Amino acid sequence: MPIGVGTNSVSVLNSSMFFLFIFSLLPSQHWSEVYDLTPSQSLAQEQTLVSPGQIFELGFFSPNNSANKYVGLWHKSIFPRKIVWVANRENPLAVTDSLATLRIGSNGNLELVDGNQSSVWSTNVSMSTNGSAAVLLDNGTFVLKDDMGADLWQSFDYPSDSLLPSMLLGFDSNTGKWNLLTSWKGENDPSTGIFSVGLSAQMPTQVFIWKNGSTPHWRTGPWDKSKFIGVPNMDSQYLSGFTLDDNVKQGTRYFSYSLFDKTLAYMDISSDGILTVMLSENGEKWSINYAAPTNTCESYGACGPFGFCKASDPTVCKCLKGFTPKSGKEWSKRNWTRGCVRETPLSCGRRTNTSVSSMGKKDGFWKMENSKIPDFHEYLTSLSNDVNEDCKTQCLSNCSCLAYAYVFNIGCLVWSKDLIDIQEFSSGGEDIFIRLALPDSGYEKRTKLIVSLTAIFVISILGFIVFGLHRFSARKKGKSLSYKGNIMVREHFESIDTTETSRDTLLECIREHDRAEQFMYNYDSILIATNNFSSTNKLGEGGFGPVYKGKLQEGKEIAVKRLSRSSGQGVEEFKNEMLLISKLQHKNLVKIMGCCVTEDEKLLIYEFMENKSLDTLLFDLSRRAELDWARRFNIIQGVARGLLYLHHDSCLKVIHRDLKVSNILLDEKMNPKISDFGLARIVQGTQDLENTQKVVGTRGYMSPEYAMGGIFSEKSDVYSFGVLVLEIISGRKNNSFYYNDQLPSLLAYVWHLWSEGRGLKLVDEVLADLYSSTEVMRCLQIGLLCVQDNAVDRPSMSEVVLMLSSNTDSPQPMKPIFTFHNAVSPSQPQYVKSTCSGNEATITIIEGR
Template sequence: MSTETRISIILGLSYYLSVNPAAYADMERDTILNGQQLRDWESLSSANKVFRLKFFSPRNSNNRYLGICYNTPPDYGEANLPLYDQTVWVANRDTPIADASGSLMIDANGKLKITSIGGDVRSVFNSAPAASTNASATLLDNGNFVLRELNLDGSVNRTWWQSFDYPTDTILPGMKLGNNFKTGHQWLLTCWMNKDVPSSGSFAIGGDPNGTNQNIVWYQGNMYWTSGVWSNGHFGNLPKLLDGEFSYVSNENEKYLTYSVNKSISFLYYRLDPAGVMMVIVLGSFGDCSLAKQDEGCVKKTLPECRKPDYWFESRVGYMLGDGYRFDENYNLSIFDCQDKCEQNCSCVAYASRTTQYRTGCEIWNKETNFYPSGYADREIYILKRDTGRESTNGREKHRSAAMHWWIWLITALGGTTLLAFSIICYVVQRNLRVKGMVKAKTRTILNELEDTITASGKYRQPSDEMDKKMTQLNIFSFQSIAMATNNFSDENKLGEGGFGPVYKGELPGGQEIAIKRLSRSSGQGLAEFKNEILLIAKLQHTNLVRLLGSCIQGEEKILVYEYMPNKSLDFFLFDSSRRELLNWTNRMKIIEGVAQGLLYLHKYSRLRVIHRDLKASNILLDHNMNPKISDFGMARIFGVQQTEANTKRIVGTFGYMSPEYALKGIVSMKTDVFSFGVLLLEIVSGKRNHSCYPSEHPFNLIGLAWQLWMEKRVLELMYSILDDSSPKDEIIRCINVGLLCVQDQARDRPSMTDVVSMLTNNSVRLPVPKQPAFFIGSSAREGESEICLVKNCTNVLSITEMEAR
């Protein structure tokens, strides 16, 4: 066939269809068969053209969905078009297709599926079984899309699957709403995210799973509205259903609501809208719990005490002067969900969708942000409003009338009361001003002490070079932003608590997870440690030291903000019977070497010579790759370049990790940390705590047990049993040798951290034989005396922190 002939046929067919639309109508179909497909630009129409199945894109979106909608009959005017254009069912609501490559088909096995360039699309058809090799899918005039098995003569043998069993947000006449207790199937409506986004929203309505004859609306799994029990043809909270012939079927196998309509009504249907309201198209609505005067059956919403009944949100168009807290896009939040997030957060004063086009996502603002109205803006922002002390006109008139009868007595009484009240007020104001002045002075003192380290409002002092600049930039966070990041310091966000105070998990607006350490007001310790930690850790940068992101100083609040470590602390794994097996020898060795490198940096390579003084398993945090990071520098001591040791009257730290010269005489040096590292090394190898006693000839602590096994050449018995088969024995013996060298009684005998790192990483280095360790009891005990451990069942009473993660 020539090209000219093909063009003539196409032009002729186009002209024929344009002048004779009935011919196109005759080409429409309501069924697809095995091997056939319905492509993106095609559609199915029910036999009497009541419903249409087609691919569509919601307003302001290029995503493609397969859905069922009413056809628009020609005898209804444009005013009624929205009634028919509403989509009543969507097959792939949560997995849209990004382009026009989608198609619906029945494969060779008789199974319905949606395919696209990217492969098969997850949809409700995944629940449809394979019918047979002789199957058809038909769109019926009641809006039901059914998959059937056909007989050889073309008649229907059985129905395998139907869309009426998998409603989305709309219930049509003939559909069910309830539960099948025999199969466990639920006929449930779930609203759209919003009017332009078909993905699953936060509201759902269905039958009570507990078996009572009522329907329930849930919001995020919590009961939001109840219909009341079905009795005498209606639900308790709905004295009159708006239209349709309703019936409620209840037996031992199933309970469900269904309805039918007169033939004269061709477009009645019920839809659960994105705000959780059941809309009756087009006759009314019920179940609206968002108004001041709520419908019957609304379940009282649980709100924090800060939200009193006199608040509401006013819709305004404009801008917020400052960025708010933006929830991650994966939350998939509607504007109703965003309001709930704001209501539950006492710091929130405004909320809005993140996208103006789709009205999805959520951004909330705290009390420090102001609203700027603008007619040029296209973003709708909901601002918190309150009515305080509202009183009706009648009430005020009654009050005024009653006052006229006894005003003389009132003035007399108020004269004396006013004088007394004025005196009290003057005293209270003066005292508050004095207290506030002291608080401000204390805060200013702290800020002055730290001004070379911390930064405010993004303005940094000019350091000497770029490296200094990176190492001294710590942010100051506002207390409101910290409260918002932790959901107002909720218990759900709490990670643990120590001597310093509680520690919370938080999330910054950009999605970065953080750990927040809040100085407890009732704590007798912490202020000195707070300043010490900021001044120290701001100057320290190493992969094996935890990173301090910033701080907050506001009134009595003193808060430190760290990077968040998802695997918590070393003791969380090391001493727990159910988790310790997750630490194989490779991980344990990585932790040992990482801690050693961190200490070597503190002692030798940092700009400050730092003695940590509280090295222990709970102060070793683990990132997502189980890399160790030393934390908690509140007790650290700074040494001069030439200084090797010092005396202190303030003994701080944790029994069991303290060297003897420090615990008994207050002598602190780098060898103090070496001793703590040796204890930690033995704990990592053995999986045992040092401050417990272990059965043997003598009730030794871990150091004593390790020394006895070393002297008896049975040192491999110290290692944790799970390490027996696959672990390198020479490397384990080498680690125990290093550990015993680090815990020797005399500080001068202990190696430096430079030597320790060399011993651990270089197998060619010949190790010295360790001398008797500190706290070893046995050889010096006189015959007949009871032998005890010096460190027995010790708790961390002198530790500044005891938490699981930061």
């Protein structure tokens, strides 16, 4: 063989091997992109069909390198890839079939053919034209159009396991067509699995996950025109995107959702029956927004008929009031599926010679609050103006009615079948009234109690009259108000500066929760207890005066707040504070034991807190190690629950207005208690802003709208809570923090770390690595959400409590611009690495109790 020929052959061979190597490095399914399918343009396996905005992509895939091949659709730029629609899910191609194509057939339909040109899948629609074309749109729908541009077929009408924004989930009762999500059989098998998701036919409708076609696995509860009431964390800020179109005339009912920004999303049902909502705000990765069922209580009927489930309770399942486990043996083994049975038969219908209405009156109702209402409801529409009372009357007059509920935006719901799938939520939910025989309903006990209380009230009134005559006589003789005995709380109400409406609310609260007497302490006994207000007994001093430790003669330790005569807190604010705190009872609020009023002194007596205030530990270099992460997280949760009680759950709506670390006291077990309500206001309504000309609080904790304009609301406390959370995480003071000119405050520094993905750098260095990074990042995100500039952007305390106890992703915070432009740098910087300053500008401080 000539040498020249051999050398040339080797060169050609080497070049061929080189290009073969280069091509082998390229993704096998992304060699080329096409933007539509026509009779002359088909889709081969080395090609993908792409939407105009490069958002979605359609092509061939093999799940987890299985032996089968499918045509599917996914988001183009997000990895790992999530297949949101599959064409031939029941008819896979062999992975070795390299000649299969997706094309426009001779009859104008889309069809998938294998290497032998046999049809594997087709759109199979009737048409009078063969000039059709197929395109993939930016909303994720794959559409077949005729030569005039009209839609002939679209993938949105044939969902797989995923629901994209603007897709419809529901049914057409006239045609019998149901749009359901159906799970994959397994991770490697897109064929139809055992779980499906759809709308129920009842009114009002709810979303169900069914197993094997008809067995309920999970449900949302009824739709109330804005949300599903059985999903308590269906956040209001997302509600505007949810739509349920119920067209009775056309017989259609469809649920859909939409997004108003660039966020991408999908909802899917997994092969093991979990419904998940996924979001991608940056188009790079998916994050879980919501998932269910994720615990025993969310599984349908976990506690059986007439049982209810409470996820936070160790026992999980309990029987409704008036019911007992059907099988105590099974119940003890935590097998609750057989549920509970009624202890006392209902009176209604037991005697045939008595009218239904008269018999029905022998039954009563027990109210269960914060509940996910049972399944199998019936909807009543013919009600009078007093809908709640009419709902009760209609249920009571029907012996088959076992329970009723009046739900805002829905109306009257009644139940005549076994009550099943009830949950008790920690917050949210609805009130349901369970029908019970009279003894079980507690009516007789309440009647006896009312009679007893009436007698006590009459006797008390007579006693108060005698006491009032005695006091009037004492005043005429010039005696002071220093005494220990009974005093009517209402007497102190008259001088409180509130609106007429709020006065009525306070009086109502006092009437409902009055303890009949409020202890007034003798001034001399307080002098003895505090050793004449000795400096050795002094715990601290704030804007309203010093606080002293004391010990009563019976041995009980107390904390005495001695209001200074020069302080801004006069008799009015003193009475306000006494009334508020004495009526508010919560494990995360400090308890007031009483007060003392003389001509020269105004004193408040509190329970003594063994571990003083949070700042005495958190900002003490030698002691802050006592606050490990578990304790800090417990303190954050406790303060959140205390604020939620003040804002929402108490008989009065209270805004604290001076929440800070020195107003958080710690008991002997390091449990937090919010103190100092002297700055609180009684506010009506929900979250309406109010304006005050008296701006009080502490620099560094006041929200922008309060500090700059005197406008306060619940969200003012939320802002202060956010600052407190960031201080607890970092062990650093916000109002004396300085890093550099670009980061002049703690909030600015936190945002800098957060925006760079270095949030864990904020953690107090004394914790070392002994903390939960997940909990820290969750608290850090919540803290930043709470200190956002606009009050409407901040979460409510109910949302904060939910976020603290949930693993679902929270909204992303926005940069707190106010803290960058309005931070005042202290003359001596506080922060270099972990140095803390004791300087604090404040209007009111309560130190350790």
